[in-house]
Amino acid sequence: MGKRKDNNKYYRIIQAATKIFARKGFYQAKVSDIAKEAGVADGTIYIYFENKDDILISLFEEQMQMVLDNMLSELAGISDPADKLTHFARTHLKLVEENKDVAEIIQVELRQSSKFMKEYKNEKFAKYLNIIADIIREGQDKGIFRKEVMPGVAKRAFFGALDEMSRFWVLSSRKEYDINTAAHQISSYFLQGIRA
Amino acid sequence: MGKRKDNNKYYRIIQAATKIFARKGFYQAKVSDIAKEAGVADGTIYIYFENKDDILISLFEEQMQMVLDNMLSELAGISDPADKLTHFARTHLKLVEENKDVAEIIQVELRQSSKFMKEYKNEKFAKYLNIIADIIREGQDKGIFRKEVMPGVAKRAFFGALDEMSRFWVLSSRKEYDINTAAHQISSYFLQGIRA
């Protein structure tokens, strides 16, 4: 792929960028901030990444892969589609809580203007959403969920509900509701909402 | 008064900024782009706004006020809380469709890191969310919605579901689902999900 990941500096820079982008936002973050945080020289960044945009893109790819892998392994042992959705919610929110920086970047920067949401085909994110769609289809096949539910709409509704809840956590300091409560509430509305 | 709105140039600049910010994003947009679009000199911007940030903040305030007023008047004649939620969904999505630029900015720029979501207390947006919470509480009082539903969580879940759907529209060109279908689906999951 032409990208040097062999050296651990690649990952150190990704980690540093995650922290800096989360704290300042993409446009406010300086490449030299990331270099300093990673403990490398400014120029070293350009050995591992094409440019500043590429740091963000790579960060997404790496972190989304981690999120994706984690979610798939969490759901692996569960067979009931309803349980899967409940567990998806809990896992997603727990992940947000445990990886504030990653969550904030995905929340905030990923949604940012043209440069990223428009020009960059975020396939990992699409896959993540499709985990939900697949569970719904599976549930419909098993007769658990209503046939008229449209998976393409429902996946967004379910993800959006979780996501808005996360934003609240990411952007506010106080925590009015704990994760389990929120995860339970949201999956219960949704499950009851689509149940046959 | 601190801000000169008496002159229509204030609104012309807001309109121009809405268009430019939606197209390029806040950081990519040049003040001179906005000036050109508004048909005024660069310096004129600074008669009506403190600086570039202030254009965005003012834009939010003005547009959110419009959105808020519109929603309240749409819901005015409806008494049944379930109908209100359904109509909220339809109105919200229609608004997004009819005001792509405004929607995109609220979607994308409003979520942008520290500068805006953290430092800027977005009270108009909080009010908008609270329209949903109020409807839910009203429904609980009337015994239509389950008592254990937490309005603070549910308002975010419902808004998040709509919002994720909107993002899909705003950021993609093709439209797989029409508004009414999406609005109907989402409000039906949700209503069934919280119904007593």
Add this chain to the structure above:
Amino acid sequence: MGKRKDNNKYYRIIQAATKIFARKGFYQAKVSDIAKEAGVADGTIYIYFENKDDILISLFEEQMQMVLDNMLSELAGISDPADKLTHFARTHLKLVEENKDVAEIIQVELRQSSKFMKEYKNEKFAKYLNIIADIIREGQDKGIFRKEVMPGVAKRAFFGALDEMSRFWVLSSRKEYDINTAAHQISSYFLQGIRA
């Protein structure tokens, strides 16, 4: 002369400019600051003055004329050249004390770069210095002052001594020495220095 002084606004603007230039310096002062201080509109300034430079030039001319007239009338009744010098010193320092703003501008702005000390022929200031040279020549003719004293050098030495003392007053808040002490000291060194 093409300059409208008939209206008292001309003088109000000069007064305002004196205050503003003294406080902020020529380049830091905004024409609109002066307009506000004078209680006129920005555009009005340009009815009475060519441009910002012209305000400063006019201010010098007017204020130096005042200083010149004042000094000449103060010295009018004195016949002894030594007394004249002593009185020049006292009058000069008293004037500085009583017209801090004017003094500060002459001290500071008049000396400023090319624009003013180089391109602007400051004839009033030359006349002021020549009052001293004339007194010295008069004293030499009367045999009071040494013949080898060069009036062109001595006038600058005497004025410079007074001027440096003034700067100290203008720029510092505390006053270590009072006017009469300083005037007396300086004129006594100088008189004894040039006496035959």
Add this chain to the structure above:
Amino acid sequence: MGKRKDNNKYYRIIQAATKIFARKGFYQAKVSDIAKEAGVADGTIYIYFENKDDILISLFEEQMQMVLDNMLSELAGISDPADKLTHFARTHLKLVEENKDVAEIIQVELRQSSKFMKEYKNEKFAKYLNIIADIIREGQDKGIFRKEVMPGVAKRAFFGALDEMSRFWVLSSRKEYDINTAAHQISSYFLQGIRA
């Protein structure tokens, strides 16, 4: 160290700024003029200096240190206070003649409004003046100068006399008097003026 002086670019920029500020004055001088004169890129200036003000401040510090060191070494071998003052005058005026640019900046810009004479504590200049005060005190101790001479006034009178003479040189092209004549005249008035 906070400021990188290790590289000779620091001094090249100081030299360039000295030339440009002398020619155009601080406010008229563009940072890019200085960069061009120094043969570096605009941005390079900001590696060595905080901002434009800092260039001027640093220039003062460096050049005044040079002036100070030069004066102290010139006076080192002289024991008689009267001779010291005479030599001070000659050295000062020679320095002015040989460093027109430096002299002009110290003459003109240093005196400039609030930004520099008020907010910037010019300690090097104070030290320079105190060389004179110290000589006068020494002379008083040795019984050569009159006891009633106030060193705090006299140092300003002497320096002011020299300074006004320098201004004349710096700002005019023609030279009516040569250095030695002027230095001799001024120190002779002054010495005779304060002698016991």
Add this chain to the structure above:
DNA sequence: TATGAATGAGAATTCATTCAT
């Protein structure tokens, strides 16, 4: 590979001056 000093294009903002009212 790694460095970090140097580069220079780019953008926000200011403010003297104008001119329609």
Add this chain to the structure above:
DNA sequence: CATGAATGAATTCTCATTCAT
């Protein structure tokens, strides 16, 4: 004469990126 909103030229400073060491 007087106004003050509008203009737009001008300038400082930033920072992603390069490249000689």
